[in-house]
Amino acid sequence: MQVKRFATGFLLSALLVSCSSLPLSDRLFEQNEPTPIVGLLQFETPEALKAACSKDHERIEKTFVELTAFDGTPSVQSVLMPYNDISVALYEIDAATFFVGNTHPDAEMRAAGLECDQKISDLATRISISRPLYDLIGAVDVSQEDAATQYFTQQLLRDFELTGVNRDKEIREKVRVLSDEISKIGNTFRRNISEDVRTVTVSSVEELAGLPEDFIENHPPDKNGNIAITTEYPDYFPVMTYAHNDDLRRNLRREALQLAYPINKPVLSELIEKRHELATTLGFKNWAEFALADKMVGKPERAQKFIDDINEAARGSAQDELALLLARMKEIDPKATKVQGWQVGYLNELVRQEQYSIDAQEVRKYFQYDHVLDGVLKLTSDLFGVEFQPWDTEVWHESVEAYQVIEKGKVIGLIYLDMHPREGKYKHAGHFSVRRGIPGRQLPISALVTNFPGGDGTAGLMEHGQVETFLHEFGHLIHNVFAGVHQWNDISGNSMERDFVEAPSQMLEEWVWDYDTLKTFAVNSAGETIPESLVEKMNNARYFGQGIGTTGQTMLAAMSLGYYSRDPSVLDLDQLNEEMQNRYSVFEFDSDNYRYASFGHLNGYSAYYYTYQWSLAIASDMFSRFEDEGMRNKRVARDYRRAVLASGGSKPADKAVEAFLGRPFTVDAYMQQLRRGVSVNTAEE
Numbered sequence: 290m291q292v293k294r295f296a297t298g299f300l301l302s303a304l305l306v307s308c309s310s311l312p313l314s315d316r317l318f319e320q321n322e323p324t325p326i327v328g329l330l331q332f333e334t335p336e337a338l339k340a341a342c343s344k345d346h347e348r349i350e351k352t353f354v355e356l357t358a359f360d361g362t363p364s365v366q367s368v369l370m371p372y373n374d375i376s377v378a379l380y381e382i383d384a385a386t387f388f389v390g391n392t393h394p395d396a397e398m399r400a401a402g403l404e405c406d407q408k409i410s411d412l413a414t415r416i417s418i419s420r421p422l423y424d425l426i427g428a429v430d431v432s433q434e435d436a437a438t439q440y441f442t443q444q445l446l447r448d449f450e451l452t453g454v455n456r457d458k459e460i461r462e463k464v465r466v467l468s469d470e471i472s473k474i475g476n477t478f479r480r481n482i483s484e485d486v487r488t489v490t491v492s493s494v495e496e497l498a499g500l501p502e503d504f505i506e507n508h509p510p511d512k513n514g515n516i517a518i519t520t521e522y523p524d525y526f527p528v529m530t531y532a533h534n535d536d537l538r539r540n541l542r543r544e545a546l547q548l549a550y551p552i553n554k555p556v557l558s559e560l561i562e563k564r565h566e567l568a569t570t571l572g573f574k575n576w577a578e579f580a581l582a583d584k585m586v587g588k589p590e591r592a593q594k595f596i597d598d599i600n601e602a603a604r605g606s607a608q609d610e611l612a613l614l615l616a617r618m619k620e621i622d623p624k625a626t627k628v629q630g631w632q633v634g635y636l637n638e639l640v641r642q643e644q645y646s647i648d649a650q651e652v653r654k655y656f657q658y659d660h661v662l663d664g665v666l667k668l669t670s671d672l673f674g675v676e677f678q679p680w681d682t683e684v685w686h687e688s689v690e691a692y693q694v695i696e697k698g699k700v701i702g703l704i705y706l707d708m709h710p711r712e713g714k715y716k717h718a719g720h721f722s723v724r725r726g727i728p729g730r731q732l733p734i735s736a737l738v739t740n741f742p743g744g745d746g747t748a749g750l751m752e753h754g755q756v757e758t759f760l761h762e763f764g765h766l767i768h769n770v771f772a773g774v775h776q777w778n779d780i781s782g783n784s785m786e787r788d789f790v791e792a793p794s795q796m797l798e799e800w801v802w803d804y805d806t807l808k809t810f811a812v813n814s815a816g817e818t819i820p821e822s823l824v825e826k827m828n829n830a831r832y833f834g835q836g837i838g839t840t841g842q843t844m845l846a847a848m849s850l851g852y853y854s855r856d857p858s859v860l861d862l863d864q865l866n867e868e869m870q871n872r873y874s875v876f877e878f879d880s881d882n883y884r885y886a887s888f889g890h891l892n893g894y895s896a897y898y899y900t901y902q903w904s905l906a907i908a909s910d911m912f913s914r915f916e917d918e919g920m921r922n923k924r925v926a927r928d929y930r931r932a933v934l935a936s937g938g939s940k941p942a943d944k945a946v947e948a949f950l951g952r953p954f955t956v957d958a959y960m961q962q963l964r965r966g967v968s969v970n971t972a973e974e
């Protein structure tokens with residue numbers, strides 16, 4: 290996941306996440322000086338953070354007011370440069386405070402971070418609808434400038450126009466008010482999800498049968514003999530995958546499907562209503578049409594067709610997989626006539642073990658967190674010719690690590706790895722772009738925030754899927770670092786179209802299936818390297834579950850597009866939830882399913898959750914070159930870095946992909962792969 294939030298307008302639509310210290314803009318407005326390397330989260334009290342926030346807010350506002358009052362000849366120097374300063378400063382302080390809000394160990398600091406983030410977001414929205422600024426930028430003659438500057442200016446004006454800045458004053462004011470409201474409602478929606486943790490209690494260790502030993506050890510009974518299992522990921526996934534106890538899985542899943550319900554139902558309704566109002570105010574038919582106007586896919590109709598095509602391509606294998614799961618279920622309960630949602634993960638694991646001889650617990654033994662980290666760093670070093678050296682800087686928690694990315698003896702980027710769970714922290718796995726690189730001015734900074742095992746004195750045994758997630762997030766990180774080479778903040782870093790942004794990460798996941806890569810780091814506690822035969826079996830089993838998984842993803846994509854393309858006055862959240870499940874999923878709808886209340890992407894991605902599948906199609910297509918020319922082919926990796934990663938947002942993503950492939954991308958490779966489906970006999974030896 291690429292952590293990013295919506296706000297109307299150019300500044301925040303290009304905004305990622307971050308963190309920093311000190312009055313940011315003092316530093317940021319110095320030209321021609323590399324920004325000093327700073328530690329993150331150095332605010333010692335919530336008051337200090339708030340004071341720094343106010344100071345930055347004033348400073349940015351002052352520069353903005355001065356710029357809009359400019360009455361000389363608009364030029365790159367007189368208009369685009371000061372605009373860039375504002376963009377850099379807003380990005381940094383917003384990213385900093387959002388990052389604090391999601392990761393700081395102290396709850397009051399998190400609250401102060403989010404409060405400041407809100408304040409800065411409001412300012413950014415105000416700037417993004419400034420008519421004088423739009424007029425000034427539109428008056429700059431860029432015809433003699435380089436292609437990236439021309440593209441940057443053109444995108445900037447287009448984004449301005451998407452805020453209605455060229456419309457009359459009344460509309461602009463309405464947009465401003467709505468944007469503020471949307472941002473606040475979205476924060477509430479997100480906070481309600483992150484604050485809701487539900488618990489299921491079992492009364493004996495026997496009820497945890499099937500779960501890994503370390504899981505059972507980490508869940509000792511309390512003094513009454515009860516064991517609490519929460520809906521948090523580190524509990525949820527092991528239980529859904531391994532617990533023999535059908536009741537435990539059913540109860541836990543029911544809790545998970547009701548997270549943030551009912552509290553978030555009216556919040557989501559209001560979020561959808563306000564967004565619809567904003568989109569229609571600007572002359573769009575609905576929010577989906579508005580939100581897709583700056584994406585690769587362009588129009589909701591095209592996204593809908595893509596979702597339907599992918600669902601259709603995946604359906605055959607989904608049905609095959611379901612039949613296999615049901616057959617296995619009948620061995621447990623001969624009277625079973627269907628597979629229930631809470632049984633899928635468990636049966637899936639049984640079938641994988643039996644049909645494909647894959648024992649996920651056996652696989653985990655080869656993925657100790659520390660080794661995996663070394664392996665991921667080495668892989669990216671080998672492919673792209675960079676090194677990672679420990680960076681001695683302050684961090685916000687003892688488990689956080691920091692590295693410098695070095696190329697030819699020069700530091701080209703800085704990274705933070707906040708990889709293990711703790712209370713109050715962001716609960717998913719995400720890449721936070723802390724800062725975009727600008728040559729001669731500032732280095733790119735990226736942070737990964739995940740909840741992987743380890744960091745607590747245990748061996749930190751990871752699922753293979755977690756290793757895949759690690760590589761995925763690392764894909765975002767190297768993208769942001771390698772793309773941090775552009776003069777203009779808005780087009781530097783991984784700032785290309787949002788429905789492309791997952792593709793490089795999804796492509797990097799391929800390496801976690803490659804024996805030559807795995808053998809470099811997958812070693813168990815006895816020092817034995819993962820056997821090649823095991824990796825072969827894993828590859829045979831790789832696509833088992835993809836049919837069901839893809840139909841599920843298309844269901845969520847259709848839900849996200851559906852909620853935002855209907856008229857909200859007649860939209861029934863529950864009804865559409867059920868309708869989408871029945872239309873796209875191969876499972877029946879269960880009555881206590883309120884997944885929309887905790888589906889955080891309905892805030893962040895809003896209408897464009899299809900993007901995961903869309904960029905998967907691009908990733909499949911791009912990977913075809915590595916498949917043909919070698920996964921460790923440094924020339925291909927270099928081409929890829931230059932053509933795709935380093936281009937950042939300096940050109941349309943389809944042009945970057947075309948430059949790498951030597952032809953336009955198509956979705957054919959992905960559709961074919963989905964249609965191939967599963968072969969259940971592949972593991973027979």
Ligand SMILES: [Zn+2]
Nearest residue numbers: 290291791794
């Ligand atoms: Zn991602």
